[in-house]
Amino acid sequence: MKIAVVGTGYVGLVTGTCFAETGNQVTCVDIDERKVEKLNNRIIPIYEPGLDVLFHRNVEEGRLKFTTNLAEGIKGAEVIFLALPTPPGEDGSADLKYILGVANDLGPILEQYAVIVDKSTVPVGTAEKVHACIVKSAKVDFDVVSNPEFLREGVAVEDFMKPDRVVIGTKSDKAKAVMNRLYAPLVRQGNPVIFMDERSAEMTKYAANAFLATKITFMNEIANLCEKVGANVDDIRKGIGTDSRIGKRFLFAGIGYGGSCFPKDVQALAKTAQDYDYDFKVLQSVMDVNNAQKKRLLPVIKKHFGDDLKGKTIAVWGLAFKPYTDDIREAPALDNIRELLAEGVKVTAYDPEAMENVRNILGNQITFAHTSYAALDDADALVIMTEWPMFRTPEFEKMNLLLKSKVIFDGRNVYELEQMREMGYTYYSIGREVVNS
Ligand SMILES: NC(=O)c1ccc[n+]([C@@H]2O[C@H](COP(=O)([O-])OP(=O)(O)OC[C@H]3O[C@@H](n4cnc5c(N)ncnc54)[C@H](O)[C@@H]3O)[C@@H](O)[C@H]2O)c1
Ligand SMILES: O=c1ccn([C@@H]2O[C@H](COP(=O)(O)OP(=O)(O)O[C@H]3O[C@H](CO)[C@@H](O)[C@H](O)[C@H]3O)[C@@H](O)[C@H]2O)c(=O)[nH]1
CATH class of the missing domain: 3.40.50.720 (NAD(P)-binding Rossmann-like Domain)
Structure with a gap:
């Protein structure tokens, strides 16, 4: 299958490389000329274990290409991934200017039916906004699908190739068939693809990150209390992690969670709740505790x-x-x-x-x-x-x-x-x- 990935940051590069590895013809598009030049010179701009082997193999065998030209990059693509940044805006909500900017550009240059996939972490309702941007100027049929990414940095290739699950939000049978075909090599390895509507898929991503951030934060508070009462948080972790309802992972207390996702996504979900007039008390506590923990x-x-x-x-x-x-x-x-x-x-x-x-x-x-x-x-x-x-x-x-x-x-x-x-x-x-x- 021919696919395009717009945005060649962490997620875009891993998505493009892994889909090339599963036999697709992939073109990655980025506006950053220096980054594209580096990639074309076979220099990987990030450190991610295991990515280099796949990257070099697929570039060498001609399945993975890079360009700064959007129209050239998406030419003939059945699937176009948007792996663009969604940084926090001034009010904490996810800033959609990159996503909607590219969506606006896509309408006039689409030449055939394509599935446009929101791979970025985007608030509920974004698929509808992306659709509205494209439909204004599109001359061909298209679908917009939500396919949030759950990879962790440091183990991104393994997470992508052997995901716990793939979440796909779409109401279109045509898009569903295309996405099923694309993910078939991963499904064959026994990884579940869970279909749902676009809004639920968008919400699933935020719920996952906010839940994990809450789990860590809960343990950080237990740790703070352990210091006062004279208990050992490592023993508590072992004592509760063996309960299969709780699970062993993401129970490590520390100096607070960081990274490009948890802080911004917890904040964005809190902003969504606020926009819908819902007082999501747990999220505010998670943010407060984590700031203090740091x-x-x-x-x-x-x-x-x-x-x-x-x-x-x-x-x-x-x-x-x-x-x-x-x-x-x-x-x-x-x-x-x-x-x-x-x-x-x-x-x-x-x-x-x-x-x-x-x-x-x-x-x-x-x-x-x-x-x-x-x-x-x-x-x-x-x-x-x-x-x-x-x-x-x-x-x-x-x-x-x-x-x-x-x-x-x-x-x-x-x-x-x-x-x-x-x-x-x-x-x-x-x-x-x-x-x-
Ligand atoms: N980093 C992660 O581990 C991770 C995991 C899952 C989901 N996500 C989500 O995926 C999205 C992307 O995250 P990232 O960490 O890969 O971002 P990033 O900042 O590393 O990369 C984004 C890339 O998009 C490019 N870009 C910006 N505007 C563009 C345009 N108009 N056309 C083409 N390219 C453009 C930038 O030059 C950059 O290379 C975010 O929504 C993030 O929340 C990230
Ligand atoms: O028990 C734990 C586990 C993690 N952390 C911290 O939590 C942060 C995030 O860690 P991790 O989740 O491993 O890294 P990310 O690469 O940011 O991945 C998260 O964010 C991504 C972007 O949305 C999602 O795709 C992943 O599923 C989600 O785990 C880091 O500061 C860790 O030190 C802890 O303090 N204790």
């Missing part, structure tokens, strides 16, 4: 060192919003580093993938270390912001020699308390007792 470390650091942190050096391990990505959108590390800098702290940071992206934002306000150990040199303490596997099993003897004092503030609970106690570290984590305080 700010939890500074008071702990001040309690340890005293209010005046001027002149202290703090090493930060982990900048990405989670491991296996170079994405720093809404990363708790950035908020915490800015707070430390405002206190006059010297920050030396290390992340295996995200340093270049942070350098583009913070420039020389912080020092970027070449290795995780170099970041520790003469530091008064170590702060852990992202649970990259390499931080879980470091050479502690080496760390002991480099750190000025054996103090760790761990926003991701990567070490066992006993291990820290034995090694003589003063260890602060989330929802667990303080060791050697």
Whole structure:
């Protein structure tokens, strides 16, 4: 099948590459000329494990192409995915200018029946708006379908190729048949495709993200309470996660959720509720708690060192919003580093993938270390912001020699308390007792 993907960001690139891998002829369209030039030179602009092999194979075998020209990109495509940004507008609602802008452009250039697919995360009613934009100038028949994407960064290829489910919102039998054909290779592997109407599909995406953000936030509150009552949140997690009604995943307490999706999608769903005059109380609490959670470390650091942190050096391990990505959108590390800098702290940071992206934002306000150990040199303490596997099993003897004092503030609970106690570290984590305080 010939398909087009408009928007070659995270989702667009993974969607295009994976559908090329399942045998389709894919053209990805992006307005960013530098990005398209890079892609045409076989440079992948994001770090995503496993994407490179598929990308190179499909480019080499001619199934995956890139262009800045929308009309050229969609020529002959049976399916046109819109994988465009939906950033928060000033009032918190998802800004549809990219989606509706492209929808307006599509009408006059459609030459044959096509299924236009909203892959982006868009509020209820967007499929109708996209339809209205295209129908104004379209000379041919078309359908607009909602097919939200549930992939996680860091495991995006696996999530796409073996999804827990594929949600497709359409009332058109013709569109349903096309989408069934496109997803057939994934369905054959036993993954369910769930059909529903457009509005329900749009809502499903927000419900999933808001539910997961709520699950994490609930555990963060349990963790905060654990610290007060003298309980261990890791034990609570194991104790409740084994209940199959609760499930083991997304129960890890930490320094707050970040990324390009949860913060903006929870906010957008809250705005939708407000627009429909519904007071969605849980969502407001989730946002409030998460904002407070991101700010939890500074008071702990001040309690340890005293209010005046001027002149202290703090090493930060982990900048990405989670491991296996170079994405720093809404990363708790950035908020915490800015707070430390405002206190006059010297920050030396290390992340295996995200340093270049942070350098583009913070420039020389912080020092970027070449290795995780170099970041520790003469530091008064170590702060852990992202649970990259390499931080879980470091050479502690080496760390002991480099750190000025054996103090760790761990926003991701990567070490066992006993291990820290034995090694003589003063260890602060989330929802667990303080060791050697
Ligand atoms: N990142 C994720 O993990 C993820 C997962 C599921 C869903 N989503 C949703 O998917 C959508 C896209 O997210 P993303 O992270 O891929 O965004 P992104 O910002 O990484 O990429 C968007 C791309 O669209 C391009 N673009 C903007 N205007 C364009 C136009 N007029 N024509 C062609 N290209 C244009 C940009 O240049 C950019 O390359 C969002 O709605 C997001 O919420 C994201
Ligand atoms: O137990 C947990 C799990 C996650 N997180 C944090 O939650 C955030 C989001 O993590 P994750 O969901 O793994 O990353 P994303 O790539 O943002 O994926 C989410 O957002 C995507 C965009 O909408 C959806 O497609 C995915 O299904 C959804 O999981 C990160 O800051 C994590 O550190 C926790 O604090 N504790």
